[in-house]
Amino acid sequence: MTDPARVPTALVLVDVIASFFDEAQPNSYPAAAEVLEPIRRLLDVARANGTLVVHAVERHYPGLEDFEFAKLPRHHEIGAADAAYVPGFEPLPGGREVEVPKRRFSAFYATDLDLLLREQGIRRIVVVGVKTNVCIRATAQDGFAGGFEVWVPRETTNSNRPHLAEASLEDIERYIGRVPTLEEAIATL
Numbered sequence: 001m002t003d004p005a006r007v008p009t010a011l012v013l014v015d016v017i018a019s020f021f022d023e024a025q026p027n028s029y030p031a032a033a034e035v036l037e038p039i040r041r042l043l044d045v046a047r048a049n050g051t052l053v054v055h056a057v058e059r060h061y062p063g064l065e066d067f068e069f070a071k072l073p074r075h076h077e078i079g080a081a082d083a084a085y086v087p088g089f090e091p092l093p094g095g096r097e098v099e100v101p102k103r104r105f106s107a108f109y110a111t112d113l114d115l116l117l118r119e120q121g122i123r124r125i126v127v128v129g130v131k132t133n134v135c136i137r138a139t140a141q142d143g144f145a146g147g148f149e150v151w152v153p154r155e156t157t158n159s160n161r162p163h164l165a166e167a168s169l170e171d172i173e174r175y176i177g178r179v180p181t182l183e184e185a186i187a188t189l
Contacts, residue, residue, distance in 0.1 A: 007124045007149065009188050010052040010117060011042055014107055014129030014139055016089045017057055019075065019082035027075065027082065029160035032130055036086065038155040038182050039128050042189065043089070051189045052120050053097040055090075056107030056129075056139065059083060066103060105135045108142035117148065124149040126185050128156035132165035140176050150177030153185040 016039060019027040046053050058076040060066050066074075076083040078101075091097040100113050107113050107127075117125065125148050127139050136157050143150045152172050159165035173179040180188075 007188065008121045009124040009126060010054055010120070010122045011046040011189060012054045012056055012107060012113075012125050012127045012129075012139065013039065013043070013089065014056045014127060014135050015058055015131075016055070016086050016129050017076070017082070018084045018086060019058075020130045021086045022082075025082045026073075031158050031160065031162070035128070035130065035156050035158055036089075038153065040088070041182065042126065042128060042153070042156065042185060045186050046189045047092065047095070047097075049189055050096055052117075052122060053091070053095075054100055054107070054113065054116070055085070055097065056100045056102055056111070056113065057083070057085070058103070058135075059101035060103055068104065104138075106138035106142045107135070108139060108146060114146050122148070124151060124188065126151045126153065126188065128153065130157060131159040131161075132157040133159050133161060133168040137168045137172065140172050144176040151180050151185055151188065152177065153182050154179050155182045156185070 019025045020032045060077045062077040091099050100111050102111050125143050140150045140152055169179050
């Protein structure tokens with residue numbers, strides 16, 4: 001069995017943006033803030049170790065129609081307040097941090113995330129952020145389908161629908177990847 005710390009790994013932050021964490025924004029929910037400290041710990045370790053960090057953030061084009069808007073109100077338009085990074089979670093310039101804009105739930109769908117990871121020799125992704133039952137699950141499922149080992153630490157994700165978050169984590173553990181502890185995830189970075 002491969003030593004977990006020896007698998008080339010990237011940290012993928014999904015939608016760590018104001019929309020979910022700023023109480024003034026309509027998609028904010030109280031439990032969202034609980035994931036910030038565990039994500040911060042992973043981010044600090046990844047930065048210290050030179051681990052590839054991907055900031056997968058939803059970005060829609062201002063003034064243009066988007067298929068997603070048929071299901072959800074207009075949101076996360078480039079430059080809008082709800083699309084801004086949570087302070088302290090912005091990509092660092094000049095390092096091993098990359099922003100991958102996405103227009104759908106999955107960080108893989110119609111983005112260059114797969115190509116980026118493969119070019120860097122990545123085989124495992126640690127996926128963190130919000131919401132477990134939507135963007136995290138979609139990203140985890142697409143990552144698995146693309147041949148990546150997927151880890152989603154329980155402490156680093158949640159949802160305003162806790163029962164759906166729990167069901168998603170159960171499915172991820174059973175069918176898609178692993179739901180490790182925060183400490184296990186830290187050790188792999």
